[in-house]
Amino acid sequence: MILRRALWEGLLSLVEDAEDVPWILLGDYNAVIDNSEVCGRAADTSASMTEFRDFVTAAGLVHLPFKGCPYTWHNSSEGSRSLWKRLDRVLVNEAWLGAWPQSSYLSALPRTSDHSPLVVLGIVGAQEAKPFRFDNFLARQASFLQSVASVWRHPIHGTLMYGVVCKLKNLKSVFRSKRKEKGDLASNVRQAKEFLATAQALHEQHKEDIFLVLVKCCRMVYCAAVKMENMMLHQRAKLSWLKHGDQSSKVFFRKINSRRARQRVYQIYNSEGECLTEMHKVTDEFISVFQTLLGGVRRRRTIDLSWLRSDANYVLSTGEGECLILPVTEEEIKEAFFDISEESAPGPDGYTSLFYKAAWPVIGRDVCEAVKEFFVSGRLLKQINATTLTLIPKVQMPSQVSDYRPISCCNVIYKAITKVMVKRLQQVLHLIVDQSQNAFVPEIIADNIY
Structure with missing residues (x-):
């Protein structure tokens, strides 16, 4: 427990020093998130699971989607003493998902080791046109009507x-x-924050009213930029229990990226047991099943x-x-x-x-x-x-x-x-x-x- 706690603290300090750089942490963490990742006679203590979850949250990491074996370690025992755990996993930060949004990993069958090998898969596909989505913050603009x-x-x-x-x-x-005119909302917030800090420093240095006016103007611009970004993130993350401005943008980004990674479909088995991995085949399988399920013929008009x-x-x-x-x-x-x-x-x-x-x-x-x-x-x-x-x-x-x-x-x-x-x-x-x-x-x- 003490060694793992030191590991979490060490990894956390590394991640905090390079938030904007794509990070991937993979391997044997010797810990599980909850009891659903354990199958067998024993379960990890709640304290160790809580500390692991707290580390993942504090570091702003996201579980990369995987396919293959749900449990990555076995104690090589039989009968009632058999124990399976998911000790190995791949964690990434938001910068990684931004650079490789379609990445995933394979949890393969173990060979000579008692741990499953993990293979990171980087999928580079054709960029599809994004469907139109109205951004709610545009409705708050003075020129909207x-x-x-x-x-x-x-x-x-x-x-x-x-x-x-x-x-x-x-x-x-x-x-x-x-929307294009507004540019990168996160970048706008950072720039407005820098302008505000510069204006505050000038006011502290010179103590003149003109710089106080500048501080007030910069603060208004900064608050407007933060509000605009929070509205966009609130809409994307669909966190109805969060109030605008009550949380940092990291909370929203983490929720958005986590949901997107969790909902991606990388492979599917059809009715004949064939594993489909090519996206056009996966798409055709979903369309075929739901067309059969939902139908399209009106059977009775009266x-x-x-x-x-x-x-x-x-x-x-x-x-x-x-x-x-x-x-x-x-x-x-x-x-x-x-x-x-x-x-x-x-x-x-x-x-x-x-x-x-x-x-x-x-x-x-x-x-x-x-x-x-x-x-x-x-x-x-x-x-x-x-x-x-x-x-x-x-x-x-x-x-x-x-x-x-x-x-x-x-x-x-x-x-x-x-x-x-x-x-x-x-x-x-x-x-x-x-x-x-x-x-x-x-x-x-x-x-x-x-």
Whole structure:
């Protein structure tokens, strides 16, 4: 324990001296993160695991994704005395992931040693075009509404929904340019911090009011740069429990890089047991499985209402039914948009709910008319109806498509339309839901307590 503690302290001092240099630490750490990395008769003490976790966190290191053997050491015993542990691993810092974002390692089968050999794999693939993602900090800029209006005022021929879709598409180039103008936000923060330090030094040296004014100006610029960077990192990391400015950017970067490394798919086994490692084959396998699972053919266009009425415990009266089909109002639509969390992931179009809230004075009327048009026609453009499937691993080491849980990320307009429908249905939900299922009705769950 004492020797390992000295090792953690020594490694920590080395890492702190070269934060901006790519670091990779690999080998036998003789420690585990938690009991899930132990299989057998004995478990490591909680103190040693805690110290190892604390070292990894303090050093700002990330576990590099791996494939192969989950346990890297065996005590060569049999029966009840057999013990497996994951003592060997590869840890890297954020600078490493920035330089080689697709790197991973192979935990191979041991040969003459009782430890598994580790082979670092650096994957250099073709750079794919990044999809558009609206950066929330752009909505806080003074010129935001003016930029939106410069595109939005141009008329589009076609349906109202088509006009909104086209204008949103045309805005993407504007926001890409705005984002490019801001440059590297982390570099902006460092530069603003240096200017502030220089101004403070001048004020300390000369004690003149002109330098005090300079300090105040530099502090304003620095605070604005920090706020902008934190908004961007907060959005990327999706840490809803963190308040803006409460943590350093290292916390955000670590969370972002850790999640990206954990979610990368390097290989997958197909239904025939073949291991696929080429990215186009891995992609085709996911598409094939989910096309089969989700389908794409509408099997029934009409519903036999008489069959539904025969088994229904309650049928809405004419007055209750009319409440559901009243024309949708602008107030309902606006409320639906503003109810969507700013933390929720965007859909395929890349726009967040914060964009709609901030741009509402310019785009609100057109968006409302487009949503009303849908409720009248019942037709939804494929650009709005599109959904991004995000794959979340269900197990620690996913090896096949079924080990991933698909999460649907819908466009904000689609979410708002759904919210309007849900709020309409809530007016009559308590009438049509059976008493034995009233846990689904808000505020009356206590009726199930006897």
